[in-house]
Amino acid sequence: MSSSDQKVQELVDHLFRHEAGKMVAILTRIFGFHNLALAEDVLQDTLHQALKDWSLAGIPDNPPGWLMVVAKRKAINIIRREKHTRSFASDMDTLLKSEWTTSYAIDQIFLPEEIQDSMLRMIFTCCHPALPIEAQLALTLKTLCGFSIEETSSALLTSTANISKRLYRAKEKIRSEQIDFSVPFGSHLRQRLDAVLLVIYLLFNEGYSTTSDNPAIRKDLCLEAMRLAMLLTESQTTRDYPPVYALVALICLHSARFDARIDDENNLVILEDQDRSRWDKDLIAEGIQFLAQSASGDKATTYHLEAAIAAEHCLAPDLASTNWDRIFSYYTALEELKPSSVVQLNLAIVTGKKDGPAAAIRLLHQLETHKALEHYYLLYASLGEFYQETGDGPKARSYFQKALTLAKTPAIRTLLEKKLIRHP
Amino acid sequence: MNQFLILVRGKYQMGSPEEVQKSLEKFGEWVQKTLDGRYVSGAPLENEEARLLKSKTEVLTDGPFLESKEMISGYMIINADNVQEATELTAKCPLLGQYELEVRKLKPMP
Numbered sequence: 001m002s003s004s005d006q007k008v009q010e011l012v013d014h015l016f017r018h019e020a021g022k023m024v025a026i027l028t029r030i031f032g033f034h035n036l037a038l039a040e041d042v043l044q045d046t047l048h049q050a051l052k053d054w055s056l057a058g059i060p061d062n063p064p065g066w067l068m069v070v071a072k073r074k075a076i077n078i079i080r081r082e083k084h085t086r087s088f089a090s091d092m093d094t095l096l097k098s099e100w101t102t103s104y105a106i107d108q109i110f111l112p113e114e115i116q117d118s119m120l121r122m123i124f125t126c127c128h129p130a131l132p133i134e135a136q137l138a139l140t141l142k143t144l145c146g147f148s149i150e151e152t153s154s155a156l157l158t159s160t161a162n163i164s165k166r167l168y169r170a171k172e173k174i175r176s177e178q179i180d181f182s183v184p185f186g187s188h189l190r191q192r193l194d195a196v197l198l199v200i201y202l203l204f205n206e207g208y209s210t211t212s213d214n215p216a217i218r219k220d221l222c223l224e225a226m227r228l229a230m231l232l233t234e235s236q237t238t239r240d241y242p243p244v245y246a247l248v249a250l251i252c253l254h255s256a257r258f259d260a261r262i263d264d265e266n267n268l269v270i271l272e273d274q275d276r277s278r279w280d281k282d283l284i285a286e287g288i289q290f291l292a293q294s295a296s297g298d299k300a301t302t303y304h305l306e307a308a309i310a311a312e313h314c315l316a317p318d319l320a321s322t323n324w325d326r327i328f329s330y331y332t333a334l335e336e337l338k339p340s341s342v343v344q345l346n347l348a349i350v351t352g353k354k355d356g357p358a359a360a361i362r363l364l365h366q367l368e369t370h371k372a373l374e375h376y377y378l379l380y381a382s383l384g385e386f387y388q389e390t391g392d393g394p395k396a397r398s399y400f401q402k403a404l405t406l407a408k409t410p411a412i413r414t415l416l417e418k419k420l421i422r423h424p
Numbered sequence: 425m426n427q428f429l430i431l432v433r434g435k436y437q438m439g440s441p442e443e444v445q446k447s448l449e450k451f452g453e454w455v456q457k458t459l460d461g462r463y464v465s466g467a468p469l470e471n472e473e474a475r476l477l478k479s480k481t482e483v484l485t486d487g488p489f490l491e492s493k494e495m496i497s498g499y500m501i502i503n504a505d506n507v508q509e510a511t512e513l514t515a516k517c518p519l520l521g522q523y524e525l526e527v528r529k530l531k532p533m534p
Contacts, residue, residue: 011449016441047444048522052432055451055519056466056498148440 011063014220016047018227019064020146023071025118028143030075030096030109032089033125033174033181036143042078046071072110076103089181116235119144120183123228127196128179135170136199137206138163145224154214155221156206183237193238197247200225200232201303204251208258210409215266222258226251233290242297245290246304252287253310256280267418268411272319284314305334324354341372349382357386377406381416425503427464428510431526432498432519439522450518458516459502466500497523501530 020043027039046067060066079088079096088096095105108114126139134156141147141155142163153163173179184192207221229248232238260278261269291307309330316322331347345367352360364383373379384399397420404416439447455463476484504510510527517525 011445014442014445016445020441043441047441048439051444051448051451051522052498052519053468054448056432056468056500059448146441148443151440151442 011059014223015063016050017146019067020047021122021144022115022119023067024143024146025122026068026109026115027071027075028089028181029114029118029121030079030089030092030106032087032092033179035086035088036171038078042071042074045074068110072106076106079106116231117183119231120235120237121181123196123231124183124192125174125179125181127192127199128174129192129195130177130179131170131173132166133199133202135166135173136195137202138166139170140199140203140228141221141224142167144228147224151217151220154217157210185237189237190241193232193241193244196232197229197243197303200229201247201250203228204254208254215262219258222251222255226255242294243301243303245294246301246307249287249290249294250303250307250310252283252290253307253314256283256287256314262411265414266411267414270415271313276318279314287311287314300333300337302334302338305330305337309334322353324350328354341367341370342376344370345373345376345379345382352382352386352389357389360386361390375406377403377408377412377416379403380406381419384419425505426510426532427530428502428504428507428514429528429530430466430500430502430510430514430517431496431528432468432500432523433496433526434524437522447518447522454517458513462503462513464501464503466498468498469496471495471497 023043023046024036024039027042028036031038049070050063050067054060054063079102080099083097083102087093092105092109095101109118122144123140126143127136131139137156138152141152142149147155149160149163149167153160156163183189204222204225207218207225210218226248229244229251232241232244233248238244256279257274259280260274260276261271263269287307288311291304291311294304294307309327312323312327312330328347328350331343331350335343335347345364348360348363348367351363361383364379364386367373367379380399380403384396384403387399388396400416400420404413404420407413407416478484502510502513504513507527507529510529514520514525514527519525
C-alpha cells in the first residue's frame with residue numbers, strides 16, 4: 001500500500017473496549033464461564049492481530065465485523081484443537097465435539113441477535129448477588145466494559161493487587177457455587193434485575209460523584225454505566241421493567257451536566273455557578289423521555305425519585321426558577337423509601353432554599369450528631385453557605401474551614417478555598 | 425534518499441482494548457505526521473502458512489520456524505536519508521512496546 005492511500009480513518013471512540021465486552025460475552029457463551037481466561041486470551045489475540053494488520057494494511061471497512069470474524073475463526077481453531085481435552089459450555093459441548101456441527105453451532109452464537117443474549121448472560125453473571133458488591137463492580141468493568149486491571153483499579157480507586165484478588169475470588173465463587181451463565185426467568189428475573197441496576201447505579205455514581213486526578217476515567221465510567229443501562233432498555237427480557245427506564249433517565253439527566261460541572265482546571269463547579277447553556281440539551285430531552293417511560297409501574301423506586309429531582313434541576317432555566325417545593329417532596333419520598341443521613345442532609349439544604357437559611361441551619365445542626373455525617377464535608381460547607389446568607393461572616397468562615405479539613409479530593413478542596421476567598 | 429525495510433518482530437505484549445485502540449490511532453498519526461510522505465509500503469504476514477525451502481526437495485511446512493519472539497509478523501518500507509534518520513523515525517513508531525522493530529537498509533543497486 002502506498003503512502004497516498006494509507007487511509008487514516010477515524011475509529012469510533014472506545015470501539016475496541018466495547019467490542020471487547022461483546023466478544024468476551026460471546027466467547028464465554030461458547031467456551032463456558034469456567035473458560036473465561038481462554039475467552040480473554042482469544043480477545044487479546046484478536047485485538048493484537050487487529051493492531052498489526054490494521055496498522056500495516058489499513059483499517060477495514062467494517063471494523064466491528066472484522067473483529068467478530070477473526071474472533072470466531074480463532075474460537076473454531078481452539079475447539080478443533082482442544083475438543084478432546086477441554087469441556088466447553090455444557091449446552092454447547094455435544095455440538096462442539098463433532099466436526100459436523102461445530103461451525104454451525106458457532107455461527108448461530110455469532111448472529112447479531114444472539115450477541116445481546118450473550119451480553120445479558122454476562123451482565124447477570126457478573127452482577128450475581130452471591131458475589132460481594134465490590135467484586136460485582138470489578139467483574140463488570142473488567143469483562144463487560146473491556147477495562148484492564150489498571151483501568152479498573154483507577155476507576156474504583158483501589159490498588160491493582162486488590163482488583164486482581166477480587167476478580168480471582170469472584171471467578172472462583174462463580175465456579176464453586178456453579179452459578180449459571182444464563183439469563184434468569186420467572187419470579188427470579190426482577191430480583192436479579194434489581195441487583196444489576198444497583199451495580200450500574202453504583203458504577204455511575206463512582207464516576208459521577210468522585211473526582212480524582214484522572215477525569216477521563218471518571219467520564220468513561222459514566223459512559224459505560226449508560227451503555228449497560230441502555231442495553232437493558234433494548235432487550236425484550238428486561239425492557240418491561242419500569243425501574244430500568246428510571247435508572248437510564250437518572251443517568252442521562254446527570255450526565256447532561258457532566259461537562260458543565262468541571263471547569264478547565266478540573267475543578268468542580270457547583271450547581272448555582274454552572275453555565276446552564278453548557279448542559280447537554282439532547283441528553284436532557286432523552287432523560288425526560290425515559291423518565292416518562294418509567295412512569296408505567298405501580299411503585300416509584302429511588303431511581304424514579306432521583307431522576308425526578310435531576311429533571312427538576314435540568315428543566316429550570318435558571319437557579320431562581322427552580323421548583324424547590326417539588327424537589328422537597330421528592331426528597332421527602334426518597335427519605336421514606338431509603339432513609340439515610342445524606343438524604344436528610346439534602347432535605348435540610350432544600351428546606352433552606354425553600355424557607356430561608358434559618359430553617360436550614362436548625363436542621364443542619366440537628367444532623368451534626370449523625371455518625372454518618374460527622375466527617376462529611378458537605379454538612380459543614382452547607383452550614384457555611386447558609387450562615388453566609390444570614391450575614392454571619394465569621395461563623396460561615398469557620399464552617400467553610402472545617403469543611404476544608406474534611407474534604408477528601410483536591411477538586412472539592414479547591415472549591416472550598418474559593419469560597420473562603422469569596423467570603424473573607 | 426534510501427529505502428529501509430522495517431521488520432515487525434515478536435509476539436505481542438498484553439495491552440487493554442483501549443490501549444490497543446490508542447496505538448492504532450497513533451500509528452495513523454505516525455504515518456501522517458512523523459513519516460510525512462516517507463511511508464512507501466507495508467503489509468502484515470500470515471504466520472500460519474509458512475514454508476521453508478532448504479533445497480529443491482527439502483521443504484519444511486510446519487512453520488513458523490523461529491522462536492515466536494523472533495517471528496516476523498509484518499514489514500514496512502520507508503524512505504530516509506540514512507540509517508540514523510530511519511532509526512529516529514522508527515523509534516517513534518507506536519508499534520514499539522507491542523513489537524520489536526528491526527531496521528534494515530535496502531542495498532541500493534549501482
